Amino acid sequence: MTSIVDGSRAAGRAETTGVWFVVKKTLRKPQFWFGFTMIVPLLIWYWIFSFWPIIQAFRMSTVAYKLLDPANSPFVGIGNFLKISQHPLFLVSVKNTILWAVYSFIFHLPLAMLIAVFLSKVRRGRNVYQALIFVPVVVSLVAVSLLFKMLMDPEVGQLNKLLSSVGLPELQWLSSSSSALPTAVIIATWKGLGFYVVILTAGMMNIPSELYDAALVDGTNPWQQFWRITMPLMGHTILLITVLLAIGSLQEFTLPTVLFGSEGGPGNSTYLYNMLIYQEAFLDIRFGTATAASLLQFAFILAISVLQIKLIRPSWSY
């Protein structure tokens, strides 16, 4: 559209023959009609399914929502926010969610980095290894949850049978309030790791091999190469991964829900923030407090993302 319009002539004519001429000329362009028929549905869809719900969410969070007569819901200001913060499970769910995110980082990042480094260095069978390590990502999360719930059953599960046959003490896995959360994050890691491995490996394969050759000539060992070449040059990829990981783990819902049901593991030990929002909204049908809770989550995730970008954004790239 831009390049075939002769700018000076179009402008000159527009000045002599007026605005209406420009409009008519635009209307005659095939580009205009193509763009028009494509952008209008986009605007309509985004208005209905994205912009309007977001606006509604802000409005809804300030009223005591009446299901049968929404237009007359009384305004309560920040009442919903106060109410959700006094919910008996609010602090528990916040604590669990932050713990979940912290465990996610601890379990995902070093292991994904290690596998990616080895995948980028291996000379044979890289594609096969990558394809097989990626398998859990493709499989339905619900099936994975059921699978591990079977394997980790403290009485009849295979993992405890394995432990006892090697002479190790049997573990409670998902059945005790102290180990349920980290165990669930291990399952999430098992399921999600391949995704991050593939992104990291692609980033590492993109680093020019001349850099490693030069470093080798200078007599560096692999450890130095990793910290002085790989890590600095992977800055953008690592930033992407940490942001994705934080956003994803702070919104976790499916895995704990399928593993433990909507009330979360033994003694609410895996009751996460999104489960609280879901319960408020669709089990207790309190739309106002539910959206207020979700806006708090929004603010928190936004703050964390900005913080991550500020802290680890590399100042340069290659």
Add this chain to the structure above:
Amino acid sequence: MAVISEARPARRRLPRRILISQSLIQIFLLGMVVVAIFPFIWMIFASLKPFKELVESRALLPETWTLRNYEEILGRVNFVAAFRNSIVSAVSVTVVSVFTSSVMGYIFSKYRFVGKEVLFTIILSTMMVPFAVIMVPLYITIANSFGLADHLGGIIVTGFYTAFGIFLMRQFMESIPFELIDAARIDGASEWRIFFTLVLPMSLSPMSALAVFVYLFNWDSFLWPLIVLNSQDNQTLPLVLAGLRNLWWTRYEMWAAGSMLTVVPVMVIYSFASRYFIRGIAMTGLKA
């Protein structure tokens, strides 16, 4: 051999060091593969065992092979309907959103109009909003304005556009030269023709990447279908599978059979197309 190695000790040492490190890497990766794959192999055999044996035995292979689990589960749960629902919703969302993303990527990268950058920025910033924020208003819209509560359409229509897809396709299409498009215009090709015969064929690689991404996401989607779809016949596979937990409390052989029914079709597709899956994820990581 010995003579050569004595003459050039430095050259002999290097390959051996590489050989050792390569073998260690191979062993490590093999271990990771076993960790990733073994639970599935266990599940295959578990689904073929009777309950008593599954609970008591330590062996991987069943002593009595049986298909009764599958018979029972297919008799009780409508897996065929769940399968159909999952495929219909995931495939239609993928087809529509890959198309809309490509068109909008093309328009945002090659067209010029008032408010383009503002619109693009607003669309991108919707990605930052957690789903929990819009799920209640969105459900009210779907249920009240469209009458799509407990209807498959309710989870399809919400997936027609994806900000991430538009972003990805725009990133790629910036690299298509203007000259090509202008040449086609001078030759008298319509905008539709330019898009379908020139731009789309050049963009197949990011499109397949996006398709894989959108498909995986929708096939595995749980929270939104859980909100929209209530009756058993309308539910997608993840919901039906999660329901097994309540239907057969601790009857693990049924869980295994149900999981197998959902996992195997995906694995068959994956075994043919794993390359596209991995390239898709890798590309989105590099582009974003």
